[in-house]
Amino acid sequence: MKRFWAVWFITFTTLLGCGGSGSTSFQEQTLGISTILVPLYSYPADVNYREHHQRLAQLRSQKDIIVIINPDSGPGVIKDKEFENIISMYKASGKRVLGYVSTDYARRDQQGVIADIERYLDFYPQVDGFFLDEVSNELRDFEYYRQIYNYVKGLGNFMVVINPGARVPQEYYGVADKVVAFEDRLSFLYDGYGLMGAKEKDCFLVYGVRDAGQARELLSYLTSRGASCAYAVDEDPPSWFELSPYMNVLLE
Numbered sequence: 001m002k003r004f005w006a007v008w009f010i011t012f013t014t015l016l017g018c019g020g021s022g023s024t025s026f027q028e029q030t031l032g033i034s035t036i037l038v039p040l041y042s043y044p045a046d047v048n049y050r051e052h053h054q055r056l057a058q059l060r061s062q063k064d065i066i067v068i069i070n071p072d073s074g075p076g077v078i079k080d081k082e083f084e085n086i087i088s089m090y091k092a093s094g095k096r097v098l099g100y101v102s103t104d105y106a107r108r109d110q111q112g113v114i115a116d117i118e119r120y121l122d123f124y125p126q127v128d129g130f131f132l133d134e135v136s137n138e139l140r141d142f143e144y145y146r147q148i149y150n151y152v153k154g155l156g157n158f159m160v161v162i163n164p165g166a167r168v169p170q171e172y173y174g175v176a177d178k179v180v181a182f183e184d185r186l187s188f189l190y191d192g193y194g195l196m197g198a199k200e201k202d203c204f205l206v207y208g209v210r211d212a213g214q215a216r217e218l219l220s221y222l223t224s225r226g227a228s229c230a231y232a233v234d235e236d237p238p239s240w241f242e243l244s245p246y247m248n249v250l251l252e
Contacts, residue, residue: 070100129159208236
C-alpha cells in the first residue's frame with residue numbers, strides 16, 4: 001500500500017510539473033506585443049528612405065501594424081501621388097494607416113486641426129484614422145481633445161491615437177483608441193518612469209535601444225507589465241524617418 005501511494009504521488013507530481021511547464025510555455029507564447037505603432041515620417045520616394053517604406057510594405061504579420069504617415073507636418077496642401085501609392089501598398093499588406101496631425105499641446109486652433117483631418121480624407125481617403133501629436137497631458141485641456149475626438153468619430157469609424165508621450169489623466173482614455181503614454185529613452189523607461197502596470201490603450205515609443213538583445217529585454221519588460229502596443233528604435237533622438245532595425249524582434 002505504501003508503495004502504491006508512493007508511485008501515485010510521484011506520478012501525480014510529475015503530471016503537475018508537466019502541466020505547470022506547459023502552462024508557462026503557453027503563456028510565454030501568447031503574451032506579447034500585439035500592436036506595433038510605426039511612425040515613418042520620411043518621404044516614400046526619397047532615395048535615402050525608399051527602402052524603409054518598401055520593407056515595411058512587404059512585411060506581413062498577424063500582429064496589428066499601424067503606420068503613421070506625415071507628408072508635411074500634416075497632410076500638406078496638395079495630394080502627393082507617392083503617399084497615395086505607399087498607403088495603398090501598406091493597406092494591401094494588411095496594415096492600418098494614420099495621418100499625422102499636430103495639436104501643439106492644445107495651443108493650435110481647433111479649426112486648423114480639423115482642416116488637416118479633412119484634407120487627409122480629401123487627399124488620402126484610404127487612411128484609417130489620425131495620429132494627434134504634441135498632445136497636452138493637462139486636465140484643463142481635456143475638452144479641447146474631447147471635441148476633436150467627437151468630430152472625428154462623427155465622420156465615421158476612424159481611429160484616434162493621441163501622443164502626449166507621458167502619462168495623462170484618466171479622462172483622456174475616453175477620447176482615444178490608443179494613448180502614447182511613453183515616448184522617451186530606454187534608460188528613462190527603466191530608471192525614471194516607474195512603470196508598474198500599463199493600461200489597455202497604452203503604447204510605448206522607445207528610442208536609444210542599442211541592439212536586438214536590448215529590444216527583446218524591452219518587450220519582455222513591457223509585456224510583464226501588461227503592455228500590448230510598442231515600437232523601438234536605435235536612434236537617439238529619433239528622426240522617425242527610418243524603419244526600426246528591430247522589426248523582426250517586434251514581430252516575433
